[in-house]
Amino acid sequence: MIRPKLITISGPTAIGKTSFAVGLAKLLGCPILSSDARQFFKEMQIGTAVPTADEQHGIKHYFIQHKSIHDPYSVGDFEKDAIALLDTLFKTIDVVILVGGSNLYTDAVVRGLDTFPDVSDAISETWQKEYDTKGLAYLQEELKRLDPVYFEVVDTQNHVRLLRALGVCTASGKPYSSFLGQPKKTRSFDTISIELTMSREKLYNRINRRVDVMIENGLVQEAKTLLPYKNLNALQTVGYRELLTYFEGKQSLEKSIKNIKTNTRRFAKRQLTWLRNHPVQFKLPYDTAIDNQLIKKLGIEEII
Numbered sequence: 233m234i235r236p237k238l239i240t241i242s243g244p245t246a247i248g249k250t251s252f253a254v255g256l257a258k259l260l261g262c263p264i265l266s267s268d269a270r271q272f273f274k275e276m277q278i279g280t281a282v283p284t285a286d287e288q289h290g291i292k293h294y295f296i297q298h299k300s301i302h303d304p305y306s307v308g309d310f311e312k313d314a315i316a317l318l319d320t321l322f323k324t325i326d327v328v329i330l331v332g333g334s335n336l337y338t339d340a341v342v343r344g345l346d347t348f349p350d351v352s353d354a355i356s357e358t359w360q361k362e363y364d365t366k367g368l369a370y371l372q373e374e375l376k377r378l379d380p381v382y383f384e385v386v387d388t389q390n391h392v393r394l395l396r397a398l399g400v401c402t403a404s405g406k407p408y409s410s411f412l413g414q415p416k417k418t419r420s421f422d423t424i425s426i427e428l429t430m431s432r433e434k435l436y437n438r439i440n441r442r443v444d445v446m447i448e449n450g451l452v453q454e455a456k457t458l459l460p461y462k463n464l465n466a467l468q469t470v471g472y473r474e475l476l477t478y479f480e481g482k483q484s485l486e487k488s489i490k491n492i493k494t495n496t497r498r499f500a501k502r503q504l505t506w507l508r509n510h511p512v513q514f515k516l517p518y519d520t521a522i523d524n525q526l527i528k529k530l531g532i533e534e535i536i
Contacts, residue, residue, distance in 0.1 A: 236322040236421045237532055240267075240338055241331040242507060243428035244500035246281075246439045248518045252428060253331040254287050255522040260327055260532075263292040265314060267332030267341065269307070270469050272299045275458060278451045279471035281442070301458070301466040311340040315419075322421060327532065335506045342425075344417030348408075351399035359398050363391055374398060379407035385506045389495060390468045424530055425512035428520075436497050443493045446471065452485070470495045 241253050257264050266272075270280040274297040282296060294317060299305050314330075318341075321328055330338060363371055371394040376383045378401040386393050397408040404411075430438075455475040461467055462476045471492050478488040520526060527533055 234326065234534060236318075236325070237327045237424055238318065238342070238419075238421045239327060239329045239424045239426065239530070239532075240342060240512075241329065241426050241428065242335060242338060242512065243333075243430075243518070244435060244503040244507075245333050245496060246442045246500070247428045247430050247435060249331050249333065249428060250281070250283050250287060252518070252520075252522070253329050254283070254291055256526075257291045257329050259522055259527070260329075262325060262327045262329060263294060263321065265317070265328060265330045265341075266293065266295045267310070267314075267330050267334055267337040269310070269332075269334040269337055270466075271296050271332070272305060272310075273297065273301045273466050274299065275301050276454070276466065276469070276472065278446050278449050278454045279469065281446075301461055301464050307337055307340050308345055310337050311345055314341045318421065326534075333503060335503065335510070339510070342416075342419070342423050346411050346414045348400050348411050349404045351396075351403045355399050355402050356395070359395050359402070363395060368394075371395065371398065375401075379409050381407060382409040382412075385502050385509075387468075387470075387499065387502065389470070389473065392465050392468060424514070424532065426514045426516055426530075427507055427512040428518045429515050430518045435500060439496050439500060440493050443471070443489065443496060447489060451475070455479070470499055 239256070241249050241256075243249050253264050266283075268280065270276065271282050272295060273280075277297065283293060288296075295310070295314070318328060330341060332338060359371075362374075368389070368391055371391060372383075372388050375386070375388075375394055375397055379397060382397055386397065388394065400408045400411065451471065452475060455472050456479060458467055458472060459476060459479050462473075467473060467476065474488045474491040474495065477483055477491075478485050483491075514530065516526075524533075
């Protein structure tokens, strides 16, 4: 019996994962699940590069703008929802595509979540006070000291993730990264993993251009409507937090846009670091032709 296939498409931000996934979905006649945690929230569209109406036309998309920024939604919630949906979809179809830049979310669907020790309220409150009094830079320094491995891949501008990692380090006496990469959970499907590749110089140029396009499309106005909710976890996202600083009068708009580009490039670098430590089956140039030859290379001729 042929087991259903989940095709995962990964790669750094701005490399073209969405367009590649859409092209492949049209060829295979299958739906797409997004594992981009930034695209879950309906209030955040321009700055998260949500697939356009044209890209979504004719292809069923799931986990795109299905939540509000006010709704708590963790990677554990996503794993549970995604697996339940896949179980339903695979009753009638043989292949589904999962695409997104939130590698932890993709990994949760494919492998299952790692198990971490409990962190007491006292420890969490202590680190929260450290953040409140000493700021983000202090958390960054402490995580680099306690867990330099995780420091290289985590979004160091996201204080929520830093607090979580530091809490685990304190509670366990071990690096947060030591709890990663636990044995894979049993799944009812096989996974075919693809990583799109591109030269670093070209990628950075694409990132800079994409930020410019987002600004032209109204990112500043979109971010301004979210200013009252700046402390929500969803707003700790590149492209929004820099503009929130501008609205507070702490830096110019020009500087904020420059910081968006810089922090997006840093985010891409962390994604690449993650991917180097999580090998895939197929590394393909971003402009690989999506045709029957590719289907043959992936070994899924029987699906079409």
